[in-house]
Each structure stands twice: as structure tokens, then as C-alpha cells.
Amino acid sequence: xxxxxxxxxxxxxxxxCAMCLxxxxxxxxxxxxxxxxxxLGIVVVGFAAVLAVQTGKEYLLNVAIAWALLSFIGTIAxxxxxxxxxxxx
Amino acid sequence: MSNAIGIAxxxxxxxxxxxxxxxxxxxxxxxxxxxxxTKCVTLxxxxxxxxxxxxxxxxxxxxxxxxxIIFVLITSPTAAHALARGAxxxxxxxxEKSVIDQYEEEKGSQS
Numbered sequence: 001x002x003x004x005x006x007x008x009x010x011x012x013x014x015x016x017c018a019m020c021l022x023x024x025x026x027x028x029x030x031x032x033x034x035x036x037x038x039x040l041g042i043v044v045v046g047f048a049a050v051l052a053v054q055t056g057k058e059y060l061l062n063v064a065i066a067w068a069l070l071s072f073i074g075t076i077a078x079x080x081x082x083x084x085x086x087x088x089x
Numbered sequence: 090m091s092n093a094i095g096i097a098x099x100x101x102x103x104x105x106x107x108x109x110x111x112x113x114x115x116x117x118x119x120x121x122x123x124x125x126x127t128k129c130v131t132l133x134x135x136x137x138x139x140x141x142x143x144x145x146x147x148x149x150x151x152x153x154x155x156x157x158i159i160f161v162l163i164t165s166p167t168a169a170h171a172l173a174r175g176a177x178x179x180x181x182x183x184x185e186k187s188v189i190d191q192y193e194e195e196k197g198s199q200s
Contacts, residue, residue, distance in 0.1 A: 035113070076167075
């Protein structure tokens with residue numbers, strides 16, 4: 001019984017990822033695409049946590065932590081680039 | 090029993106994530122999309138991580154999940170704020186039915 005529920009969770013998260021990728025490809029301006037990449041990073045953190053619990057492999061949680069921080073750094077860099085500034089201003 | 094509670098919290102988190110991503114698709118404007126998607130997806134991912142805590146129950150997993158929740162809660166609003174500021178400075182227009190733009194007024198009064 002829990003296997004079916006986990007499959008439903010996976011399908012929901014995959015639909016989220018597909019919607020984010022649609023916005024990355026379609027978005028009219030550059031900030032749209034950056035927002036979608038940020039959201040995709042957060043969704044993938046949840047995905048890694050669910051995968052870690054279902055398969056019992058704990059190292060996937062380390063992947064989730066690293067992914068959260070790297071996604072944050074990438075978004076900040078892109079936002080600074082959009083603003084037209086360097087990193088130390 | 091704790092399995093049922095964990096899976097219920099996991100399902101609620103996935104529903105929040107879906108709502109946020111529907112907002113990302115449907116709303117008309119960068120700022121609207123940012124607002125809807127960031128808030129819903131942050132809450133949904135935190136609920137998913139809490140559900141993972143309850144489902145696993147071992148101490149290292151719970152610690153890692155709590156660290157991950159703290160990181161997501163700190164970094165997501167910061168990134169959203171920087172993105173909104175960057176988009177406004179870049180000159181992305183608001184939706185034509187928006188009623189107020191206080192950041193623009195503040196910039197105009199300063200210069």
C-alpha cells in the first residue's frame with residue numbers, strides 16, 4: 001500500500017518539475033526563467049528527501065542539503081547579473 | 090500510525106508544491122509568479138522534509154532534515170528578494186492592471 005502512495009508523490013513532484021521546465025523554456029523575460037530555475041531547485045530538494053526515505057539511502061539527504069545551497073548561490077549570482085552589478089557591491 | 094501521519098504530511102506538501110507550480114504557469118507577471126511560487130513551494134518542501142523525518146525516525150536522518158529545513162527557510166526568501174530587486178532594476182514592467190509600485194515611487198523621490 002505505501003508503494004502506491006510513494007508513486008503518487010513521485011508523479012506529483014515530476015509534474016511540478018515539468019511545469020518549471022515549461023516556464024524556463026517559455027518565459028518571456030530573463031527573470032521569468034531565473035524564477036523557474038530557483039523553484040526547480042527547491043522542488044528537487046524535496047524529491048531527494050522522499051527518495052532517501054523510500055530507498056533508505058541516507059546519503060541522498062546530503063545531496064539535498066548541497067543542492068539547496070548551490071541553487072541559492074546560483075540564483076543570487078543570476079539576480080546580481082540581472083541587476084547589472086558585480087558580486088562585491 | 091506514524092507511517093500514516095508521515096505520508097499524510099508528505100501528501101499535503103506535494104499538494105502545496107503543485108499549487109505553487111500552477112501559479113508559476115498561470116499568473117501574468119514576473120512579480121506575481123515569484124510571490125506565488127516562492128511561498129507555496131517553500132512551505133511544501135518544508136512539509137515534505139517534516140514528513141520524511143516522521144517516516145524514517147532515525148536520529149541522523151532527522152538531524153539532516155532539520156538542517157535542510159533551516160537552509161530552505163533562510164535561502165528561499167533571500168533569493169526571492171534579490172530576484173525581485175534585480176528584475177525591477179533591469180526594467181521589467183509590471184502587469185498593466187497592477188495598482189501600485191511603491192519601489193518605483195521611492196526611487197523617484199530619492200533621486
